[in-house]
Amino acid sequence: MSRRCALLAWALLALLGLGAAQDCGPIVSRREWRALASKCSRRLRQPVRYVVVSHTAGSVCDTPASCLRQAQNVQHYHVRTLGWCDVGYNFLIGEDGLVYEGRGWNTIGAHSGPTWNPIAIGISFMGNYMDRAPPARALRAAQNLLACGAARGYLTPNYEVKGHRDVQQTLSPGDQLYDIIQQWPHYRSV
């Protein structure tokens, strides 16, 4: 009896362990949000040590359908109007609680200037967070993304989170969101 129990316990533990070794998810892939193909080629040196949190300062969205459209809008602005090779951020976070794949873990983004772009992953919350905070599900999605990135080796285990205003002259990520990220365990002001 105890022998069978022990075997069952080990089997369950193994399944749990293997279940954890999956993709960073759920992330809305580029194909899913119908992104234009990227023309960027500069690769990020792995593992990345810094994460810069910003906001788009644009329209907010709170459903998967509206956030999908908003991700397209952001890319459209960056590619068509600003003439960039792709949407500037490595990942976008919607108030629907989903992560939208931008340039991803491997490509240098265009979010924080020439000093920080080659050494940081730029994640951006879709919306303006000067006077309001993102909902808990959006914050959870962002933190989950980063934890997963560290677990998979895209980020160093002791990666540091910075606010956009810590590394550039900007109001981004907004007073409310900035207050929140300063409480995150990996945040470092210097």
Place this chain on the structure above:
Amino acid sequence: MRKARLWGLLWMLFVPEIQAATKLFEEKCTLAEGQTLTVSCPTNTNMYSNSQKAWQRLKDNGEVQTLAITEGSSQVQKGKYFLEDIPSEGMLQVRMTNLQVEDSGLYRCVILGPSDPIILFYPVRLVVTKNSLGTPDSDEYPCQISVQNPTLPPVTTKLRPRPRPRPVTQLVPTSADRLSSPGLTVTPTNVTHITSIHVNSRAQAPGISIIIPAACGLLSKTLVFIGLFAVTQRSFAS
């Protein structure tokens, strides 16, 4: 008797944890003579744009030697030490040219203020070797990161295109774990590192991107089950 042994093992687990917590993290940089050390120390655009920054050396006797200070100007060149303060980008760039073996030691970027200096980035443990290592030149990365796994030659850092997947801590250590350990995943020619293929599958054709991860997942799960079964059989048989 068995209980005492168990408690002994538990204490053994705690002691290294306490030791690790008290030791301050140091950034290790290994360079050859004649090369240049480049360190990027993040400052903060808002907080310290007005403050003085310095590059210091920490001697073995505890003495702190200030090598260069930004005296209000954004760039300072003092012999082999070059400091560039970029407050608009929140970064302090440090360069030490023409390294010699005597330069090996512990260094740090600091913000000088009325009280204790604020340490930026991490203390840098510099090791300068006599012979050339053949490592890639340091450009925009803070330091020349030598290979994490000391048993592999430094050249493999250049060939490493994808991230090193860390082994999942919940997995029971079995023979299957050796296939996905970090040391083996660095060389691209190693076919058996299953987890890194998951990462690359995004670039392949849609059909292959389903088959390969599924097959590898099945293979790894089967191997783990076999390993666990063998372990439990052996423990119950004794």
